[in-house]
Amino acid sequence: MIMKKLFLLLVTLFVFSGATFAAVNINTASQAELESLQGIGPAKAKAIIDYRKKKGSFKSVDDLQNVSGIGPATVQKLRKDITVGGGTAGRKEHKPAARE
Template sequence: MKKLLFLIVMLFALAGPVYAAVNINTATQGELETLQGIGPAKAKAIVDYRKKNGPFKLPGDLEKVNGIGPATMKKLRKDITVGGGTTAKTENKPAVRQ
């Protein structure tokens, strides 16, 4: 019985990251960088676009950002949202020295 309970707990613990979503209206640049295909430049472009034009109404509106097209959206669609909170964990990336 204990083994079964342990297995169930582990399945839930491992399934958590699968359902992570990034709210493109509230996410920081670091949170946006956790998305597949989004590096520092695209993440900054998203934040800048949002500051200039206001919040995105639909996830597909992300294509209005320079550098994000249909191929990138195909990768991102399941991982982004325009409502709710961001549940993705940010990675601790080393600072870039200039």
């Protein structure tokens, strides 16, 4: 009985931890998604969203340093948890061969 409860607990933790391993896209994240990042509270999340609205999409994770209140140490701490793209890195565009 104890083993069954322990197993269920581990399965539950595994299921709910899946969302924490997904990188947050700082170009599309909601206020709540940004606040889920360690060190980003309501004020910094709002500043990120305001920056996006005013300046456009972030080109790189390092561009996050341009947001007021976010410095290099914060970016370094968040680097593994954030992204600016939709997972298209390394994908090459297929171009048809030119006809003669």
